[in-house]
Amino acid sequence: MATIGVIPGDGVGPEVIREAVAILEDLGAARGLGLDFAPVDLGSDRYLRTGEVLPESVQQELSRCDAILLGAIGDPRVPPGVLEKGLLLRLRFDFQQYINLRPVQLFPGVETPIKGKGPEQIDLVVVRENNEDLYVGAGGFTRKGTPEEVAIQTSINTRAGVERCLRYAFDLAGRRAQARVFPGLSDADRAAGKRGLVSLVAKTNVLTFAHDLWDRAFREVAADYPAIKTDYHHVDACCMRLVVSPERYDVIVTTNMFGDIITDLGAVLQGGMGVAASGNLNPERTYPSMFEPVHGSAPDIAGTGKANPIAAILSIGLLLDHLGSPDAAADVRSAVARVLADPGAPKTPDLGGTATTSEVGRAVREAIAAK
Amino acid sequence: MATIGVIPGDGVGPEVIREAVAILEDLGAARGLGLDFAPVDLGSDRYLRTGEVLPESVQQELSRCDAILLGAIGDPRVPPGVLEKGLLLRLRFDFQQYINLRPVQLFPGVETPIKGKGPEQIDLVVVRENNEDLYVGAGGFTRKGTPEEVAIQTSINTRAGVERCLRYAFDLAGRRAQARVFPGLSDADRAAGKRGLVSLVAKTNVLTFAHDLWDRAFREVAADYPAIKTDYHHVDACCMRLVVSPERYDVIVTTNMFGDIITDLGAVLQGGMGVAASGNLNPERTYPSMFEPVHGSAPDIAGTGKANPIAAILSIGLLLDHLGSPDAAADVRSAVARVLADPGAPKTPDLGGTATTSEVGRAVREAIAAK
Ligand SMILES: CC(C)[C@H](C(=O)O)[C@@H](O)C(=O)O
Ligand SMILES: CC(C)[C@H](C(=O)O)[C@@H](O)C(=O)O
Numbered sequence: 001m002a003t004i005g006v007i008p009g010d011g012v013g014p015e016v017i018r019e020a021v022a023i024l025e026d027l028g029a030a031r032g033l034g035l036d037f038a039p040v041d042l043g044s045d046r047y048l049r050t051g052e053v054l055p056e057s058v059q060q061e062l063s064r065c066d067a068i069l070l071g072a073i074g075d076p077r078v079p080p081g082v083l084e085k086g087l088l089l090r091l092r093f094d095f096q097q098y099i100n101l102r103p104v105q106l107f108p109g110v111e112t113p114i115k116g117k118g119p120e121q122i123d124l125v126v127v128r129e130n131n132e133d134l135y136v137g138a139g140g141f142t143r144k145g146t147p148e149e150v151a152i153q154t155s156i157n158t159r160a161g162v163e164r165c166l167r168y169a170f171d172l173a174g175r176r177a178q179a180r181v182f183p184g185l186s187d188a189d190r191a192a193g194k195r196g197l198v199s200l201v202a203k204t205n206v207l208t209f210a211h212d213l214w215d216r217a218f219r220e221v222a223a224d225y226p227a228i229k230t231d232y233h234h235v236d237a238c239c240m241r242l243v244v245s246p247e248r249y250d251v252i253v254t255t256n257m258f259g260d261i262i263t264d265l266g267a268v269l270q271g272g273m274g275v276a277a278s279g280n281l282n283p284e285r286t287y288p289s290m291f292e293p294v295h296g297s298a299p300d301i302a303g304t305g306k307a308n309p310i311a312a313i314l315s316i317g318l319l320l321d322h323l324g325s326p327d328a329a330a331d332v333r334s335a336v337a338r339v340l341a342d343p344g345a346p347k348t349p350d351l352g353g354t355a356t357t358s359e360v361g362r363a364v365r366e367a368i369a370a371k
Numbered sequence: 372m373a374t375i376g377v378i379p380g381d382g383v384g385p386e387v388i389r390e391a392v393a394i395l396e397d398l399g400a401a402r403g404l405g406l407d408f409a410p411v412d413l414g415s416d417r418y419l420r421t422g423e424v425l426p427e428s429v430q431q432e433l434s435r436c437d438a439i440l441l442g443a444i445g446d447p448r449v450p451p452g453v454l455e456k457g458l459l460l461r462l463r464f465d466f467q468q469y470i471n472l473r474p475v476q477l478f479p480g481v482e483t484p485i486k487g488k489g490p491e492q493i494d495l496v497v498v499r500e501n502n503e504d505l506y507v508g509a510g511g512f513t514r515k516g517t518p519e520e521v522a523i524q525t526s527i528n529t530r531a532g533v534e535r536c537l538r539y540a541f542d543l544a545g546r547r548a549q550a551r552v553f554p555g556l557s558d559a560d561r562a563a564g565k566r567g568l569v570s571l572v573a574k575t576n577v578l579t580f581a582h583d584l585w586d587r588a589f590r591e592v593a594a595d596y597p598a599i600k601t602d603y604h605h606v607d608a609c610c611m612r613l614v615v616s617p618e619r620y621d622v623i624v625t626t627n628m629f630g631d632i633i634t635d636l637g638a639v640l641q642g643g644m645g646v647a648a649s650g651n652l653n654p655e656r657t658y659p660s661m662f663e664p665v666h667g668s669a670p671d672i673a674g675t676g677k678a679n680p681i682a683a684i685l686s687i688g689l690l691l692d693h694l695g696s697p698d699a700a701a702d703v704r705s706a707v708a709r710v711l712a713d714p715g716a717p718k719t720p721d722l723g724g725t726a727t728t729s730e731v732g733r734a735v736r737e738a739i740a741a742k
Contacts, residue, residue, distance in 0.1 A: 080576040080586075081575065081576045081577070081579045084576040084577060085576075085579065089577070111486075113485055113487075113614055114484055114485065114486070114614075115486055116484075134578060135577055137579070139526075139580035140580055141580060141583075141584070147530055147531060148531070149529065149584060150527065150530070151528045151529075151581045151584035152527050152528070152581065153526045153578045153580045154524070154525045155510075155523060155524045155526075156521065157521065158519075158520065158521050158522075159517070159518055159520035160518060203628075204451040204452065205451040205452045205455040205456075206460070206505065206628075207510075207524045208451075208508070209510030209511055209512060209522045209524045210523065212512075213512070213522035215451075216516075236631050236634075236635035237635065239610065239632055239633075239636045240636065240639050243484055243614065243636070244484055244643075257574075257577075258632075260577075261607050261629075261632060263607075264607035264608065264611045265610045265614070267611065268610075268614045273611070
């Protein structure tokens with residue numbers, strides 16, 4: 001038995017989550033996974049109605065779940081930071097979801113905006129540290145509102161926090177070197193030696209305190225993984241290389257802030273926000289992990305049926321992996337791969353189609369059933 | 372009379388600077404600009420030979436120059452940060468070069484790695500704040516080297532420092548709305564209302580101290596420029612949009628760290644590091660400004676003649692603008708544009724050609740003379 005706390009959230013959140021939950025329900029029933037769902041009302045509507053961002057009782061309820069599925073949070077009527085810090089980052093931090101896992105994989109049939117690159121070149125995973133750095137909320141003002149105002153914002157990095165993230169990345173690189181974690185591609189790149197590489201992305205030449213710690217920890221952890229290759233990229237160079245030669249990356253490990261930036265770039269490479277999944281993981285399972293599409297609430301298309309549910313659906317693939325159902329997870333991904341590869345299958349407008357959110361969701365459900 | 376301090380620096384630095392200086396010499400003689408050149412020996416070689424990064428006497432000498440032309444700094448034999456902080460950032464800070472100006476323009480004839488975009492879509496300028504933020508070097512360690520180690524790095528932002536940068540960006544947007552600052556394109560986009568837009572790129576929803584200051588200052592400065600439109604982009608979304616729809620940007624203003632990242636991405640859009648120019652500006656001219664190609668020392672191709680001198684040459688365009696010779700600057704840019712647009716003209720390997728650094732430099736010189 002596993003209980004999934006479901007936070008549909010704002011904008012297109014409820015629309016894509018509906019499809020993801022329908023698939024989980026199907027799979028749960030067909031495989032006897034024993035999933036049940038606890039809908040949780042959080043987000044802009046609740047905040048605007050009641051002033052509550054994350055009431056203690058709701059957090060308690062979420063803490064008893066085995067995993068959380070989140071749609072999207074954000075609304076133009078709410079000031080920046082209120083929901084992000086009070087809800088999204090609070091859950092990531094309080095539940096020690098210290099890994100933000102973001103696979104960047106171009107599925108056959110999806111177009112990338114980059115010339116000359118295809119699924120063989122775009123298949124990497126970003127392991128973003130998710131509990132430290134500039135995201136801790138440390139900082140303040142002096143002389144606020146005057147011409148002499150100073151505002152500071154501090155990145156806090158602990159050896160323990162960095163090291164657990166690095167170890168996760170090296171373990172993941174090891175698993176990827178053993179087996180294709182993601183479907184759709186040949187093993188050619190593994191034979192070509194592409195697998196088993198962890199790239200640290202940081203800015204050691206400028207952030208000489210924070211990233212000196214990262215750099216030292218990286219070297220020391222790497223020594224425990226002699227079979228895994230390593231390299232280092234400054235964040236600016238990495239952004240360049242992601243566009244020009246994404247094939248040089250396998251597992252990227254990076255800080256919270258840089259991870260935020262390069263995973264959006266990664267989402268572009270793989271065909272856009274409509275297909276980018278993520279998991280906020282507490283690998284030890286002391287607390288529930290949280291799975292969410294990388295996209296936001298997209299208020300501009302909310303209610304139009306244009307939202308692509310694939311990102312949310314791929315996020316439940318990560319959820320099933322985390323809950324120990326890798327076969328169900330693989331079935332979700334291979335169904336998505338088949339739908340995306342099939343020119344006749346429904347696609348939302350972001351992928352050049354004219355289908356609605358629920359038509360795409362249904363196609364994936366049918367592909368899973370037809371397997 | 373103007374004296375240009377010339378720091379060829381490391382790797383390909385001296386190779387590209389040679390071409391840039393030759394052009395400045397030609398132009399100076401032909402137009403009576405009265406330029407003279409003070410070669411300055413700084414960089415890895417000096418450091419490895421003598422341990423000196425930036426001796427006081429050299430800094431004095433540089434401070435008396437009207438502008439500085441820098442090739443590149445960096446060598447694998449020098450630990451990260453030593454030259455970057457001790458030389459490059461030191462000059463940027465000590466000489467109050469608080470604007471890092473980085474035009475992102477795709478010249479006709481240059482290929483961008485992005486599908487479906489051409490010179491009409493890729494023509495923006497990034498105004499990167501250059502004296503504050505995470506680049507100030509504030510931070511430290513506690514319990515260094517132990518499992519309890521904590522490393523912090525602090526972004527410092529002052530109202531005065533941010534405001535002067537914002538004002539520069541708004542003034543620049545005004546000038547771009549009046550006239551085409553860069554050559555090669557029609558005025559169609561201006562007619563289409565694309566000009567006169569300043570986009571703030573930050574992360575207000577997470578960096579709720581530092582970027583709250585930026586956000587408030589942005590709104591207040593914008594009120595002084597009623598003819599200029601404004602919008603706001605989170606840094607992660609901006610990276611996505613730069614690849615998917617670069618045409619939505621005119622002038623981007625951003626922090627030092629985010630500017631570092633998005634200008635490398637910008638360089639990719641415009642055809643790579645080989646063509647990306649920059650100016651570190653002290654707009655008041657209290658101190659010398661410094662002009663440098665965005666690329667680094669590229670030790671892998673140093674000495675092979677493969678380095679593209681266009682980035683360094685476009686940087687002297689920015690230098691000539693700054694020294695008050697806009698006609699000479701325009702001639703440099705239009706000569707570069709003609710060489711790049713001419714399929715028969717020499718190109719370095721990064722642009723798909725087989726010519727050497729000096730062949731390209733000569734072609735630009737001849738194009739200027741032939742004007
Ligand atoms: C909404 C925001 C706080 C969040 C982040 O910066 O982590 C988002 O951009 C993401 O990447 O999940
Ligand atoms: C070399 C490094 C310190 C520098 C920076 O980060 O500013 C470089 O990347 C740049 O963009 O000029």
